[in-house]
Amino acid sequence: MKTQTPKNPGSALSLRLADLRSRLDLSPAQMADYLGVPIHTLRKWETGERGGSATLLRLLDVLGIVEALAPAIHESLIPDAHVGKVPRKSSRHVEKVPAKSDAHVGEVPAKLESK
Numbered sequence: 001m002k003t004q005t006p007k008n009p010g011s012a013l014s015l016r017l018a019d020l021r022s023r024l025d026l027s028p029a030q031m032a033d034y035l036g037v038p039i040h041t042l043r044k045w046e047t048g049e050r051g052g053s054a055t056l057l058r059l060l061d062v063l064g065i066v067e068a069l070a071p072a073i074h075e076s077l078i079p080d081a082h083v084g085k086v087p088r089k090s091s092r093h094v095e096k097v098p099a100k101s102d103a104h105v106g107e108v109p110a111k112l113e114s115k
Contacts, residue, residue: 011048016060018046024078033079035059 021031028046032039035056044050067074 011051013052013057014046014048017042020060021046026078030079034077 017031021028024031024034026034028039028042032042035042041050045052045056063074063077066077
């Protein structure tokens with residue numbers, strides 16, 4: 001999986017994110033979903049254009065601990081491969097049917113008035 005080369009190659013965050021994404025074999029969209037951030041934010045972190053907050057660094061620490069101590073739980077946090085793809089239409093979708101009545105709310109249809 002190809003990763004972007006950081007603008008600031010010495011950036012610990014850029015290197016850490018690249019290593020994590022490579023190790024988990026995630027696409028950029030999946031990695032952004034995994035971290036709960038927009039993809040453009042992830043790209044800025046990966047390229048070194050933007051630094052991460054203390055919260056992000058702590059999140060990465062916690063995810064690493066969960067990955068090491070509870071692999072099954074960590075696996076459930078990794079987004080599916082379909083993330084970022086447009087879902088196909090289901091063959092069981094329900095189509096809207098236009099109403100054929102000209103009656104307005106509160107009016108009695110003509111067919112019922114004559115009875």
